[in-house]
Amino acid sequence: MSPSRAPLVAGAAVAVAAAVTLTVVVWPDDSGPGSQNSGSASARTSASPSPTRSYPLSTTPRTIPAVREHTAARGPGWKPSKDSAVVAADPALTDEAKLLAKELKIGYRGEKSPRSGDVQLALAASDKGSPESYTLKTEGNQVTISGPGQAGVFYGTRTLKQSLNADSTVPEGVVEDTPDRPQRGLNLDIARKHYTAGWIEDRLREMADLKLNQLGLHFSDDQAFRIESDSHPEVVSDEHLTKAEVRRILKLAQSLHITVVGEIDSPGHLGAVLRAHPDLQLRNTQGVARQGAIDISKAGSAKIVDDLLKEYAELFPGNWFHVGADEYQALTVSSPQASYPQLAAAAVEKYGDGATVQDLTEGWLNDRAAVIRKAQKIPKAWNDGFFSGGTVTADKGIEVEYWTGKEIGARPPQDYLAEGRKVVNLNDEYLYYVLGEPNDFTYPTGERIYEQWTPFVLRGTEPVPERYSKQILGGRFAVWGDFPNAQTQAQVAEGIRMPLNAVSQKLWDPREPKLTWAQFQQLADETG
Numbered sequence: 001m002s003p004s005r006a007p008l009v010a011g012a013a014v015a016v017a018a019a020v021t022l023t024v025v026v027w028p029d030d031s032g033p034g035s036q037n038s039g040s041a042s043a044r045t046s047a048s049p050s051p052t053r054s055y056p057l058s059t060t061p062r063t064i065p066a067v068r069e070h071t072a073a074r075g076p077g078w079k080p081s082k083d084s085a086v087v088a089a090d091p092a093l094t095d096e097a098k099l100l101a102k103e104l105k106i107g108y109r110g111e112k113s114p115r116s117g118d119v120q121l122a123l124a125a126s127d128k129g130s131p132e133s134y135t136l137k138t139e140g141n142q143v144t145i146s147g148p149g150q151a152g153v154f155y156g157t158r159t160l161k162q163s164l165n166a167d168s169t170v171p172e173g174v175v176e177d178t179p180d181r182p183q184r185g186l187n188l189d190i191a192r193k194h195y196t197a198g199w200i201e202d203r204l205r206e207m208a209d210l211k212l213n214q215l216g217l218h219f220s221d222d223q224a225f226r227i228e229s230d231s232h233p234e235v236v237s238d239e240h241l242t243k244a245e246v247r248r249i250l251k252l253a254q255s256l257h258i259t260v261v262g263e264i265d266s267p268g269h270l271g272a273v274l275r276a277h278p279d280l281q282l283r284n285t286q287g288v289a290r291q292g293a294i295d296i297s298k299a300g301s302a303k304i305v306d307d308l309l310k311e312y313a314e315l316f317p318g319n320w321f322h323v324g325a326d327e328y329q330a331l332t333v334s335s336p337q338a339s340y341p342q343l344a345a346a347a348v349e350k351y352g353d354g355a356t357v358q359d360l361t362e363g364w365l366n367d368r369a370a371v372i373r374k375a376q377k378i379p380k381a382w383n384d385g386f387f388s389g390g391t392v393t394a395d396k397g398i399e400v401e402y403w404t405g406k407e408i409g410a411r412p413p414q415d416y417l418a419e420g421r422k423v424v425n426l427n428d429e430y431l432y433y434v435l436g437e438p439n440d441f442t443y444p445t446g447e448r449i450y451e452q453w454t455p456f457v458l459r460g461t462e463p464v465p466e467r468y469s470k471q472i473l474g475g476r477f478a479v480w481g482d483f484p485n486a487q488t489q490a491q492v493a494e495g496i497r498m499p500l501n502a503v504s505q506k507l508w509d510p511r512e513p514k515l516t517w518a519q520f521q522q523l524a525d526e527t528g
Helices: 011-020 041-046 091-104 150-167 197-209 243-255 271-276 299-315 341-351 357-374 413-418 446-452 466-471 489-508 517-527
Strands: 069-072 085-088 107-110 119-123 134-139 142-147 173-177 183-189 214-220 259-266 281-283 289-294 320-324 378-382 399-402 423-425 432-434 472-480
Touching: 085 091, 091 107, 091 119, 091 150, 119 150, 134 150, 142 150, 150 173, 150 197, 150 517, 183 197, 183 489, 197 214, 197 243, 197 489, 214 472, 243 259, 243 299, 259 299, 259 378, 271 289, 271 299, 299 320, 299 357, 320 357, 341 357, 357 378, 399 413, 413 423, 413 466, 432 489, 446 489, 446 517, 466 472, 472 489, 489 517
Parallel strands: 085 107, 085 119, 119 142, 183 214, 183 472, 214 259, 259 320, 320 378, 378 399, 399 423, 423 472, 432 472
Antiparallel strands: 069 173, 134 142, 134 173, 281 289
16 A cells, blocks of 8 residues: 555635545545646646555464464455455365355355455465465455465465454465474374264364364273274274264365374273283283283284274374374283283293393384384374383384373483484373373363473473474374263363463464463454
């Protein structure tokens, strides 16, 4: 917008009238003073010209997570009108464009040139930068959202949507935005508490608006096995998700640029599988069964778990699959070799003299990870499944999901990082929402996450050194169903809303947040 022009006053009558009313007339671009087409003095003054409107510099769009960079400009910004539409400069962005048009209740005009009032989505000509980065430019009553990948353009549409929700306008200027961490999300225990497909889909939509990109589904545990199975239907609990429902969830997630990561935990937490296969239950020398633990010395144990891993690795199309590996009860006794001689013998047979039950357990993790790699996915495992000091070492290609330092085998996070491992933050001090609050857990608050937690705080409250930054891939907020009836689905949704907002902010932008917690809460209400 051009700067203000000085008004021209023609005659005393005009001056008197101006004392009563102010008439604002904007000069046409080619007819201002000094223009070749300005005409005679009488022609100029008869139009009662006055200044163009002068706008203050724009403010940064108000969103969660906050945008990383905004270059202010002078102008009215953008808001949808009855003639506005969304257009896509590339057919790959059709879905994103149609979704935005539906959300804004405006038209979608396809692969057309943008008009005044439109929003254009475009893939940037350069492939430089993160595929999740984007540029949002608001100028001349148009918005252009561009980025090197579809995900980044989609996140730009989330910024636009939130800005309209908060302030009814997208401010003039240019947003340059990119996430600090590549993995940002929610982990959901659907094994111990059943959640409907519709409830999970609602969480996906909330996650997408917060630019979260990963949903972990822990669907097998001692209490239940919650997804329909073709290879082993006998292990599936009565209350479960059908594969059709899962595919519906996956389709929605894919459209929102969220990867769903399935998890089958083993060799512990397999109670639901073992109820159908009691012959595979781990028993000590007295014949006493260990809850949820499978006997990893038996060939049948590896077969059934691998059958399930192969089946669900095919069902879930994302880049990762989680193989668990935590809390194997054989390792919690004073002498695993004495209590479980069958495991000790299997360890020596497979790994040689001096090998222990710990080595056999670590070898189990490596073997399950190999199944996942063969399915062309990256394996993930809980940090207490990675041991030190044995004959067998966990494969370096397995991503460490660090949740606690309290369990058998768990080590400080610096140990994993010093070994060169990649780590995802699920710190149980801040990020564990455990239904019923057992074992000294309390429901985490968004305020505490917002004010105290960062991706570097992997265990307890102390951060690891920043030199490990590139190895810390991100984090997920985790919901666990230890006492499933402690909260309803609606209560869980409300309880995790602000923690997810806070996690979103801290994983997207590493800097100290500018808003107070009270301001952040208010913004969450406005943007949502």
